[in-house]
Amino acid sequence: MLKLPIYLDHNATTPCDPRVMEVMLPFFTEQFGNAASRSHSFGWQAEEAVDYAREQVARLIGAEPKEIIFTSGATEGDNLAIKGVFEMYAGKGNHIITCVTEHKAVLDTCKHIEKLGGEVTYLPVNKEGLIDVQQLEAAITPRTILIAIMYANNETGTIQPVKAIGALAKKHNVLFFTDATQAVGKIPVDVIKDDIDLLTCSAHKMYGPKGVGALYVRRKNPRVRLTAQLDGGGHERGMRSGTLNVPGIAGFGKAADICRQDLQADTERMSRLRDKLENALLQLDATFVNGSRTSRLPHVANISFNFVNGDGLMMGLNKEVALSSGAACTSASMEPSYVLKALGVEDDLAHSSLRFSIGRYTTSEEIDFVIEKVTNTVNELRAMKTI
């Protein structure tokens, strides 16, 4: 028996893995200490748990534990990275390069930077959702302090040429920040190989808890400095004050560990399911994949169904399949996805697009059901339209 609705919106959030829960539980009621309490064992236990999690998260992205700053989530991390660099490197310049398909956490922060007198270049993307590295290089000026390009897009799964961007940033002595919220835990990410200076990720996108994330801040070649955005007790090496969410952080560590160990197997399994779903749905007429199909996260498919009313499509599926037409953060708005628009998708078609994101617990039976359900719904809607 299938349990409905089938959840295919893992880019929005994921359920907590039971193994993660198990690790978190003792830190709520028993080992509940404040990690900053230095005078007793409750505090030390909490600090030890945080340090262990720091190692686990660092290992997942090839960083040193000291380079991991825990935050309340990727949005806070994005804010801290961009505003922190903007304030700290004001002496060097005020120019930031980003791209039009970034998450709102980056785009809105950049808009705020502009209000503060910063200059921001928003690079376009091609039909596949990729930026042009040469165009990026051409945009770099002596005043450029930061390149902020996401690792993989949340709506299309398109993976940017991160390695090339990192190399370019290094060559021009500009910092490279990547919002890797959707990539970390899903594909191999290595901050050293990719020359990444700053990176954000979030626990709840990788079967960990909500309310906790991490910002990687490189400490060598170059040593990156940030102006803190939350002042206070000087936690997290002074870069992020506030009592640490110990259970959440412990859970994040475990989630990172599981992802690292199961990455290859999970990737293979999920991409098989994704391909099965995608190939089946492409059998329908006038159906297109949005974004790159070669440089893409293994569990994501963004598909447009032409000649279908978008609201009807959502309403037809909604009860039985939980998915979204774009980012969760903007799914309440009626605007067509700005990401798809940037790829050159027409408004109508953007409206009738669905983002499928497969997860750790998705089964082949569920995919079969979804294929049938989507196929029938699309056919019905098209039939209605022709009457």
Add this chain to the structure above:
Amino acid sequence: MSNRIYFDNAATTPLDPAVLEAMMPYFTDKFGNPSAIYSYGRESRLAIENARKIVAKILNAHPAEIFFTSGGTESSNTAINAAIHDLGCRHIITSPIEHHATSHTVEHLYRHSEATLSFVKLLPNGHVDMEDLERLLAGSTEKCLVTLMHANNEIGNMLDLHAVGNLCKMYGAIFHSDTVQTVGHFPFDLRNTPVHFITGAGHKFHGPKGVGLLYINENVKIKPYIHGGAQERNMRAGTENLYGIVGFAKALELATERYEADSRYIQELKVYMMEQVKKAVRGVSFNGDPLGRSLYTVLSVSFPKTEKSEMILFNLDMNNICASGGSACTSGADQGSHVIRAINNNPNQVTVRFSFSKHNTKEEIDFVVEKLKDMI
């Protein structure tokens, strides 16, 4: 380790099992992103809005005035920065005994020439000198932000929110109060309290870590501090800490239900400890106004400095007694407590903060006092 005595409840408190129970379904089962429009998302949205209503009702505020954050530090940073950037305040009036979430934020703004800074005088018992506060407000040529904490985390002194709020009103100042030590420990009636911003942290009253409260009075309009999503009615971007928020409301609900009994019980513990310590240790003194306007959870004790008593925190720990030298947030720093320095600059004393919860007992106090005798 089960015999540990935990007298550091101002640093953090254990989560109430009933709170954990309320949170549990949202980890694995009802886990949807609250911004999503399908059933998983709607379920989460409902849980968050329900939590907001509960919190608003308890604090007698409007749900639209309640915002959830990652904790007290973020709440204070948001409020203080907003007062300067969005509400036109150019002069900050604060005290030398604020939590670092306030003092460092204020100093940052001052260093960047975004505001001038004045420190209100304190009376010998650590209370704010209200006459001096009025002098500062009256003498200010620019719009003021007054940021004064409701209860001090190290010595327990409590501010008269109404008196300060009314002064602020009279002089057109914005009033932010760090209420992290009092939300969940005292009743609030925000509709009838002249304050613009207050803050809270779940983990201070047997709720979860990583979730906080920012109350923004409906009469002030500010811009978000963390950008990038429409969450919290465009005020605080970022996927909501769903279980944290659910837990925050549940913990506040439980604390409110048990307020009468718990506060009386804990106050008795505090008074009992004062009496017993006084009897047991010669030359001991108490910081602040412990029997007056004071937090019933906190007792700050100064012991005469001896070779032995300098090791007191170490020795307490050796006896499985958990207390702290100051606030947890600064206990790593060796500079000592800025709060104690501000009110009691006696170099011949060693200060320990004992802070209690409903889980503590008189027997524990007896044990601790007995041990203290040998540590001085």
